[in-house]
Amino acid sequence: MSQQTVNPQTILMQASNNGKGTPGTIGQPITYEKIPTQIFADSKEASNAVAREIADLIRQKQKEGKKCVLGLATGSSPKTVYAILVRMHKEEALSFKNVISFNLDEYYQMEPDSIYSYHRFMKEQLFDHVDIAKENYFLPDGTVPPALLRDYCTSYENKINAVGGLDFQLLGIGGNGHIGFNEPGSLINSRTRLITLDHSTRVAAGMEFGGLHNVPRKAITLGVAPILNARRIVLLAWGERKASVIRGAVEGPVTELNPASYLQAHPDVSFVVDESAASELTRIKTPWAVDSVVWDNKMIKKAISHLSSSLNKPILKLTDKDYNDNGMSDLLAQYGSGYEININVFNQLQHTITGWPGGKPNADDTHRPERAQPSKKRVLIFSPHPDDDIISMGGTFQRLVDQGHEVHVAYQTSGNIAVADDEALRFIDFVVDFNKGFGIDSPEANQLFLDAKEFLKHTKDSEIDTPEIRKVKGLLRQGEAKATCRFVGIPTSQAHFLNMPFYETGTVQKKPIGEEDIKIVENLIEEIKPHQIYAAGDFADPHGTHKVCWDAIEAALQRSKHKNFMKDCWVWLYRGAWAEWDIYEIEMAVPMSPDQVLKKRQGIFKHQSQKDGVVFQGEDSREFWQRAEERNRATAHLYDELGLAEYEAMEAFVRWKF
Template sequence: MTHLVSELTQLERIPTQIYESADAACLTVADAITDLIQQRNAAGKATVLGLATGSTPVRLYRELIRRHQQEGLSFANVITFNLDEYYGLAGDHPESYRKFMQDQLFDHVDLKPENTYVPDGLVDRDAVFQSCKDYEAAIADAGGIDIQILGIGRTGHIGFNEPGSGPETLTRLVTLDNLTRRDAARDFLGEENVPRHAITMGVGTILAAHQLFLLAWGEGKASIMAQTVEGKQTETIPATFLQQHNNCTFCIDQAAASQLTRQCHPWLVGRIEWTEETTRKAVLWLAQKTGKSLLKLVDEDYTENGMSDLLVEQGPAYDLNIRLFNVTQHTITGWPGGKPNADDSHRPERATPYPKRSLILSPEPLDDVYCLGGTINRLKQHGNQVTIAYQTSGNLAVPDTEVRRAIELMIELGTDRIGEADLSYATTVETQLNEKGSFGADTSEIRQLKGLIRRSEARSSARTLGIDTESLHFMDLPFYEEGRYRRFIVTQADIAKMCELLETVKPHQIFATGYGHDPLSVPALSFEILSAALEQCAGSEWFKDCNIWLYKGPADEWEAHEIDMAVPLSPDEFENKIQGIYQHQTQRSQSPGRASKKSSNSWDLAREINCGTAEIYDALGLAEYEAIECFKRYSK
């Protein structure tokens, strides 16, 4: 495939197509697969596909299943080879990649079982080398892989080719990177349960495929995408070796593309239209790049950083600086619910009505206090009616050790105070826990108890924030309660529950997250449900007077130019928030979202993010605060 370089893509070393959504990107790849299968079927030849696992390709597989079931696309003459498999897991293990492929694709199309190849995760250690050679030979015997589907890990791995993997590597046993294992921790109910090794196709094996499609969704992949597409080839980021392939295309969504130069700094690669949004982005970027406050930027700073045409259109620098300083200053408010009887012409939130009905949507317990604990406290102190709705129970994130702790407490209390006859629930759950072991799926009783544990933590956290526990709403959306990570499916039942909540609360403002996240993540699905519910409620009177504020989500924050409301926290307010986070005992050892070199737990990472935002505002020349929580206005 010829790589057509334009002015805006001149820094990109791999053809990269950006789509509005993951579904739109998957349609392009599904079309390519469909066309090839139909051509080969007509010629009586086999099609050889290389397949990936994880949440990224799930929507592609769902589209292929749809085409098989509704349009008659036949896979009877298709041979598949999967990229990798965890070493030590049997094919029927709930987290094995063989099981994943059966659930997500194989069992729903007319693929012949003997034509589906997945590395053997149980081969004896002494036989691993030969097994890997046999896998390579099977690919060669099939005529090589026609189309290889890839995802990308946050370390830049493709397959399980971790940093240090070169372009000559073939199928082999590898040791998994700590970050890779941390990302898989929730699937395995704890990092300690994640296998330390895997069998993977090598980078060289991948590069031998005739055509490659790499898929990536969500802002969590934005940084590694930019490094892969625009950086030099290096073993530190194995995905950069895809630059060597002459028929490789990256199909990514807007969020995953957000750090490509043409998206985040387009003025560096070509002429652009200087809208209010791009002007704000560019000027704040310039201040951070030069290490100057906004009011200290001079004409030379603009001209030396690709922004001379902005000076011509909107300059001089002094005028630009003053205007953007004011815009940034007006994002700061100590009244996230609006200040009554005040001039709100330069405030993020309107003064009336007062008090407001404020609805806080938290995809899982902890997201609320972690991301906007200080804001919640402020809303309540100012007399607003605050409702916190936990969209899911979060029970999939509770380690089994916490369940055993609860069971032991119930049994001890029951034995001493209640009597043996009332211990049936505790003993039943204990038996089920013993039978399932470390890797088995939780029973409904186990998941129920894990959900109750997280409810207790949420109530304790709410009390710390000054919120009455009667203001908490536990939605337990069906998509989560009936699913598992990477296997969630939203239905009308989820949307109906959200509509019911909205019509009950009739909020004047909603705080939500999930926008720009991986489409199959809990926050993204929760936001998808909210969006669908808002569409159905658009005719309601409250809808016309409702503002929606987006918070970024655990372990991340909006860029300075994206912030529409910044809520500063005093040292005491921030420490109160940290205490609220600390109440979530089952999540203490987990740093949600992104990894941090500085922080190993949730409260330290929250401190790093919120204090870091305050430092950014200070560096821009604004007031110096202890910490800041940030929000972006969402257009309904």
């Protein structure tokens, strides 16, 4: 098949006249989506479907005796796709000998062996593990001299054209809608070129680079036009932080402000997203506005809380007219009275609020989120990093301690990669000076610290921290976690540092969880025999530490669920510092007074290495205490807007069941 040639004017006309975004005919559901979008329960399931499609294409081309030309992406989104392809190569005899690949982009200037380079990323994620010929994969060269860049970019596109064009292009999407590194403002006819990275892109990359100051300002990217020339395009997106930009690309107008929207008129494109990334799509956010729905309890809570918020009216003030005017007349027809529905939903939300997260002793717990008995519970809080406990549920943590429960905290990882080098240097200097000041003669230890200090002064991008450096950074974070425990009021003997092996790679990229990781968690649960477990419920990113830590917890729980003590164990999930559960999902909301909010802030401040320019800030420039407070206040404000009691702040939880 010859390569298609993009006509920018044709694509823009097709997109503006695209009938897929208009209401359907009578009897058909309305659709607002201009790009075919497949929604999967989670990113792993979605990645498996995409990997299968790529594998099928490779095998079909092999049968035809043809090369299979793939356009490949980097970043967190395609990692699981590549991992599945590697597994298929090893276990299902999937060969890559007929594959030719071209990557979308590379930072500039960037040495190929740098731990930050996309060359290294692709080799570690895919190329080194399959039988693709070295001469058959191509990536933009981040070391080309500036004077030669224009010719180099032209030649890169020419190589693609010379092998017949891209059969399949895999894409991710940036938080600002970029595809490749085609930032907002890129034109539909843009070619392969050097581009200045948007500030938001650099901030988002700060995690991989150990801080914004290390992120390059420029990159080489395949242009929009050659991307659109691919015969098949699949775009991946995971997590709620991509939800808004996905909705804009799928349902909004074609605009250079969201380059992914250019894909609307491509003849064979699919967006493959998880439920979180799809959460802002009309058919997910307000499905009753698109088609008939099953009005179960969860859907009713979702619809009424949304209606109340969108109209800025408390739930108990909603009228039948409000229902009819907003696409919910069939709900009225099914249940009769809007007032009765209002009362029911209001009561359910009210019953989620409790100042007794461990259960209120000697109280009727019929409508309380937690059991009254046993009155004193053994509680196990799992914290993926050494500060997630206090950031995500510090107020609840404090209440559990104050109300007399036996609270244990399990810090699942060392958190060592989130410590800046200058913090480690400060810590090293302290230890050496401490030994000198107190006449402690420990030449071996001092030399170890001095060697670590010397390494930090001269480390290169291609080098990862030595085990000694990681040990120093881990000890620093361990000390901060202990300080938080003392502040909250539990003995440090109830702080458990698991140091799960999957994390200890020295880079952002982690190993998959293994038997040792699961066993560590399982043994701790067996030792404590908790009545309550709290765990991070951030499942959006398949390679985020929170998700991997949860996978280990879930595996351990599944192994332990038959044991007698597990019959009395409830599992509550909290969210991280960036987002909160939707209100219709919340099953326990723990209010905080102004004094409790301040105390939580002081607990977060114990983690000094994470203040004043935290290493992995992500796209959010606020410090963790600011994120946590604003999120907790927003949750309380939402309850207030819906007509419930007004509190200063709230922490929210969802119960996980086997």
